[in-house]
Amino acid sequence: MQPRVYAAVFAALLGLAAVTSALSGYFHDAKEARAASLFERGRAAVATGRAGAGIEDLRAARELDRGNPRYSLLLATALYEADRPLEAESYLELAMRADPTSGPANLLRARIARALGQPGADAWYERAMTGAWPEPDDDARLDAGIELAGYLLGIDDAPRARAVLVRLAVDADDPPRAKQVASLLLAAGGPDDAARVARALTTAQPHDDEAWRLLADAEFAAGRDAEAAAAARRALAIDRSNARAQVIAQVASAVVALDPSARRLTAAERLRRARELLRRIIDAYDACVPEAERMEGDPLAAARRVVARRTRETVDVDAVIELAIAAWTARAARCGPPTADLAAIARLLSRFEAAGARP
Amino acid sequence: MTDTQRFLLLSILIGAFAGLLVTAFHIAIELVSWSALGLPTGARRWSTVLSPCLGAGLAGLFVRWVAPSARGSGIIYTKSAIYVSDGYIPATSIAGKFTACVASIGSGAPLGPEDPALQMGAGVASVLGRVFTLARDDMRHIAPVGAAAGIAAAFNTPITAVLFVIEEVLSGWSAGVFGSIVLSAASASVVSRAFLGDDPLFTVPDMALRAPAELVIAAGIGLVAGVLSRVYAGSLLSLKERAKSWPAGVAPALPFVAGLLTGLVALVLPGVLGAGYRGIDAALHSEFPWLTLIALALAKTALTAVSFGSGVPGGLFAPTLFVGAMLGGGLGGLAAFYWPLAPGAMSAYVLIGMGAFFAAVFRTPMTSIFMVFEVSATYVIILPVMIANTVAYLVSRALMRHSLFESLGTEEGVRFPSVQEMRARRAPRVEDIMQPLDGRDVSGLDEVHPDEPIDAALLKLRAAQALAVVSRGAPPVVLGIISRDDVRKWLWPDPAEHRPAGTPGSAEEPG
Numbered sequence: 001m002q003p004r005v006y007a008a009v010f011a012a013l014l015g016l017a018a019v020t021s022a023l024s025g026y027f028h029d030a031k032e033a034r035a036a037s038l039f040e041r042g043r044a045a046v047a048t049g050r051a052g053a054g055i056e057d058l059r060a061a062r063e064l065d066r067g068n069p070r071y072s073l074l075l076a077t078a079l080y081e082a083d084r085p086l087e088a089e090s091y092l093e094l095a096m097r098a099d100p101t102s103g104p105a106n107l108l109r110a111r112i113a114r115a116l117g118q119p120g121a122d123a124w125y126e127r128a129m130t131g132a133w134p135e136p137d138d139d140a141r142l143d144a145g146i147e148l149a150g151y152l153l154g155i156d157d158a159p160r161a162r163a164v165l166v167r168l169a170v171d172a173d174d175p176p177r178a179k180q181v182a183s184l185l186l187a188a189g190g191p192d193d194a195a196r197v198a199r200a201l202t203t204a205q206p207h208d209d210e211a212w213r214l215l216a217d218a219e220f221a222a223g224r225d226a227e228a229a230a231a232a233r234r235a236l237a238i239d240r241s242n243a244r245a246q247v248i249a250q251v252a253s254a255v256v257a258l259d260p261s262a263r264r265l266t267a268a269e270r271l272r273r274a275r276e277l278l279r280r281i282i283d284a285y286d287a288c289v290p291e292a293e294r295m296e297g298d299p300l301a302a303a304r305r306v307v308a309r310r311t312r313e314t315v316d317v318d319a320v321i322e323l324a325i326a327a328w329t330a331r332a333a334r335c336g337p338p339t340a341d342l343a344a345i346a347r348l349l350s351r352f353e354a355a356g357a358r359p
Numbered sequence: 360m361t362d363t364q365r366f367l368l369l370s371i372l373i374g375a376f377a378g379l380l381v382t383a384f385h386i387a388i389e390l391v392s393w394s395a396l397g398l399p400t401g402a403r404r405w406s407t408v409l410s411p412c413l414g415a416g417l418a419g420l421f422v423r424w425v426a427p428s429a430r431g432s433g434i435i436y437t438k439s440a441i442y443v444s445d446g447y448i449p450a451t452s453i454a455g456k457f458t459a460c461v462a463s464i465g466s467g468a469p470l471g472p473e474d475p476a477l478q479m480g481a482g483v484a485s486v487l488g489r490v491f492t493l494a495r496d497d498m499r500h501i502a503p504v505g506a507a508a509g510i511a512a513a514f515n516t517p518i519t520a521v522l523f524v525i526e527e528v529l530s531g532w533s534a535g536v537f538g539s540i541v542l543s544a545a546s547a548s549v550v551s552r553a554f555l556g557d558d559p560l561f562t563v564p565d566m567a568l569r570a571p572a573e574l575v576i577a578a579g580i581g582l583v584a585g586v587l588s589r590v591y592a593g594s595l596l597s598l599k600e601r602a603k604s605w606p607a608g609v610a611p612a613l614p615f616v617a618g619l620l621t622g623l624v625a626l627v628l629p630g631v632l633g634a635g636y637r638g639i640d641a642a643l644h645s646e647f648p649w650l651t652l653i654a655l656a657l658a659k660t661a662l663t664a665v666s667f668g669s670g671v672p673g674g675l676f677a678p679t680l681f682v683g684a685m686l687g688g689g690l691g692g693l694a695a696f697y698w699p700l701a702p703g704a705m706s707a708y709v710l711i712g713m714g715a716f717f718a719a720v721f722r723t724p725m726t727s728i729f730m731v732f733e734v735s736a737t738y739v740i741i742l743p744v745m746i747a748n749t750v751a752y753l754v755s756r757a758l759m760r761h762s763l764f765e766s767l768g769t770e771e772g773v774r775f776p777s778v779q780e781m782r783a784r785r786a787p788r789v790e791d792i793m794q795p796l797d798g799r800d801v802s803g804l805d806e807v808h809p810d811e812p813i814d815a816a817l818l819k820l821r822a823a824q825a826l827a828v829v830s831r832g833a834p835p836v837v838l839g840i841i842s843r844d845d846v847r848k849w850l851w852p853d854p855a856e857h858r859p860a861g862t863p864g865s866a867e868e869p870g
Contacts, residue, residue: 013376017379020382023387027390030393067558089645090643091564219619
C-alpha cells in the first residue's frame with residue numbers, strides 16, 4: 001500500500017471532519033438562537049394570555065434545546081395553567097431530572113399531583129419549601145407553605161396544616177401573606193395562633209381594617225368576646241362597610257352585654273342578665289309558635305313565671321340558665337336553627353351547654 | 360500487521376467516515392426542514408402543501424435521471440452488494456442518496472433517514488475497501504461493517520445497529536465480521552455523539568409497570584401491530600408493484616403526487632411530515648388524544664406506502680417507528696379510556712407499540728427490543744416490550760410468509776437468505792436420522808458419531824449399507840444405526856418426489 005493512499009484517505013477524513021464541524025457549529029448556534037427566541041416569544045405569549053401560541057413556541061424551543069431545564073419547566077407551567085396537567089407532568093419530569101431541588105419545579109409538581117389526584121402532593125410542597133428558588137426566595141417559600149396548608153385543610157388534615165402555618169407565622173412579615181396565614185390558622189382551628197399573627201399585623205398596619213377584622217375573627221373564635229368586639233369596632237372605625245366586622249361587633253357586643261357569667265358582676269346583675277336572656281328566648285319562641293298552640297301545653301310555662309316574677313321560690317342564676325337552655329332546646333325543636341338576630345344568644349347558650357350549664 | 364488486524368483498523372476508520380457523513384446528513388435534513396417547512400414551529404399553509412410536493416418530486420426526478428444508484432431501499436441495495444456484487448457500491452450512490460434524501464425528507468416526505476444512512480455507511484465502507492484493495496471475500500464483508508456504522512450514527516444506537524446488521528443485513532451470525540461491525544458501530548457513535556450530543560433519540564418521561572394487566576394490553580398492542588404490519592407491508596409492496604405498470608411518462612410525476620398528498624394530509628395532521636421524530640416525542644409527552652394517535656398511524660401508513668411506492672427517496676425505519684408509536688399510544692389511550700384496570704403511562708405504550716411494529720415489519724425481534732431501550736434510555740418496560748414484540752412477530756409471520764425486505768428484494772429481482780430460512784436449513788446431523796438398534800448386530804460396521812454432519816455419514820455410506828452410531832465418550836457406546844434407507848427416507852419422505860441424480864436412492868446412485 002502506497003503511503004500516498006494513506007495520505008489521501010487521511011486528508012479526506014480531515015476534510016470531511018472540517019466540513020461536518022463547520023456545519024455542526026453553524027447548526028448548533030442557529031438552534032440555540034432559535035430556541036432562545038422562541039422561548040422569549042412563548043413566554044411573552046403566555047404572559048399576555050395567549051396560551052395556545054405560547055405553548056407551541058415553548059414546545060418548539062424545548063425541541064430545539066432539549067437539555068435546557070428552563071424551557072421544559074416553563075412549558076410544563078404553561079401546560080398546567082392551560083389545564084393540561086398530564087402533558088405538563090411529562091415535561092416537568094425532564095426539568096426535574098436536570099434540577100431535582102428546584103423550588104418552582106417541586107411546587108409545580110405538587111400542583112400537578114393535586115390536579116391529577118395523585119398521592120404525595122404534600123411531600124412535593126415540602127420539597128418546594130426547602131428547595132432552591134431564584135432570589136429573593138423567602139416569599140416563594142412562604143407561598144409554597146401557604147399552598148401546602150390549604151392542601152392539608154382540603155384533605156381534612158387540620159393538625160398538620162396548623163403545624164405548617166405556625167412554622168410559617170414566624171416568617172410571615174409581609175401583610176398579605178400574614179393575613180393568609182392568619183386566615184388559614186383560623187380555618188385550621190388555631191384561633192390563638194391566628195390572633196397572635198393578627199395582633200402583630202395590627203401593630204404593623206394599624207390603619208388596615210382587614211387586619212383588625214382578622215383579629216376580631218380570631219378573638220371571637222377563641223371565645224374572647226370583649227376583645228373581639230373591641231377589634232371589630234376598630235375595623236369599623238376605619239371602614240364602616242366591613243361586613244364581617246359589623247357582624248362580629250354586633251354579636252360580640254351583645255354577648256358581652258348579656259353574659260351572666262362575665263366576671264366582676266354583682267349577684268343582682270347576674271340574675272338580671274340571666275332573666276333577660278330567658279326573656280329573649282321566650283320572645284323568640286313566641287315569634288315562631290302561634291298563640292293557639294302555646295295555650296294547649298306550654299313547655300315554657302316555668303320560664304315565663306320566672307321572667308314575670310310570678311314565682312314565690314327563690315330563683316338563682318343557675319336555675320334561670322337551666323331554664324334558658326331548656327327553653328332554647330324547645331325553641332329549636334319547634335322553630336329550627338336560630339336566625340342571625342339570635343346569634344348572640346346561640347353563642348352564649350352553646351357555651352353554657354359546653355360548660356355543663358354552669359356559668 | 361495481520362489481515363485481521365488491518366480489517367479491524369479499517370472498521371474503525373469506516374466508522375469515523377460514516378459517522379461524519381451521517382452527522383452532516385442529519386444536520387442537512389434539519390436545516391432544509393427549517394427553511395422549507397418552518398419546523399419546528401410550523402409554516403404557512405401553502406408551504407406545508409408545496410414543500411413536500413416539490414421536495415419529493417425533484418428528489419424523485421434526481422434519482423431517476425441523475426443518480427439511479429440512489430433509488431429504492433438502501434437495505435436492499437446493501438444486501439445486493441453483499442450477496443450479488445461482491446461488496447461493490449459505487450461512490451455516486453453515496454452522493455446521490457445524500458442529496459436526494461436531504462431534499463425529500465427535509466421538505467417533508469414521510470420517510471426516514473436511517474435506511475439511506477445505512478446505505479451511505481455501506482457505500483463508504485465499499486469505497487474504502489477498494490482504496491485499500493481488499494481481497495474479494497473481505498470486500499463482501501466490508502459492506503455490513505459500514506452499514507452498522509451508518510445505522511449507529513443515524514440513530515445514536517450502536518447496539519441496535521450491530522443487531523440489525525446481524526438480523527437483517529447478514530441474516531445470521533457471522534463470527535468473522537462481528538468484531539468489525541461492533542468497532543465500526545462504536546466508532547460511528549462516538550463521532551456522531553461528538554457533534555450531535557449523547558442524548559438518546561427521545562427524552563422519555565418516567566414510567567413504570569404498574570399492574571400485571573398492562574401485560575395484557577401490551578400483548579393486545581402486539582397483536583394489532585402484527586395485523587397492521589401486514590397492511591403496511593402489503594400496501595407498500597402493492598403500490599410499488601402498481602407504480603411499475605404506469606406508463607413511462609407518468610412515473611416521474613408520481614413522487615410529485617405523493618408529496619402533494621402528504622402536504623394536504625399535513626394540513627390536518629402536521630405530524631405526518633418528515634421522519635416523524637417530533638411527532639413521536641409529542642406522543643411520548645401525551646400531547647395527542649388516542650383518536651388522533653390512531654389517525655396519525657393510519658395516515659402515516661398510507662402516505663409512507665404512497666411515497667415509497669412511487670419512488671420518493673427515503674427509508675422505512677422512521678415511518679415504521681412512527682406508525683408503531685402512534686398505534687401503541689392510541690391503543691394504550693383507548694385502554695385507559697375504556698378499561699377500568701387503570702393502565703400505565705401513555706409513553707410506555709408509545710414505546711411498546713414502536714418496538715412491536717418494528718419487530719413485525721422487519722422481522723427483527725431482538726433488534727427491536729434493544730432499539731426501544733437505546734432510543735429511550737429506559738429499561739423499566741422490558742417485560743411488556745418483549746411480550747408485545749414476540750406477539751407482533753409471530754402474528755406477522757403467520758400473516759405474511761416473507762419479511763418486508765425479502766419481499767422488496769424479490770420485487771426488485773434479487774433473493775436473499777433470511778434468518779428463518781437459515782434456521783430451517785441447518786445441516787442435518789447423524790443424530791437427526793439414526794434409528795434405534797432394535798437388536799440388530801452392528802459388529803463389523805464402520806462407525807460414525809451422532810454429532811457429525813450427515814455429509815460425513817453419506818461419504819461413508821458410499822462404501823457401506825449401514826453405519827454404527829457410537830458416542831464420543833470412553834468407552835464408546837453404541838447409540839444406534841444409520842442406513843442408506845434411513846437417509847433416503849429422511850431426505851424424501853414422499854417416495855414419489857423427484858430425486859436428483861447422484862443422490863442416495865436415485866437411478867445413478869453410486870456404490
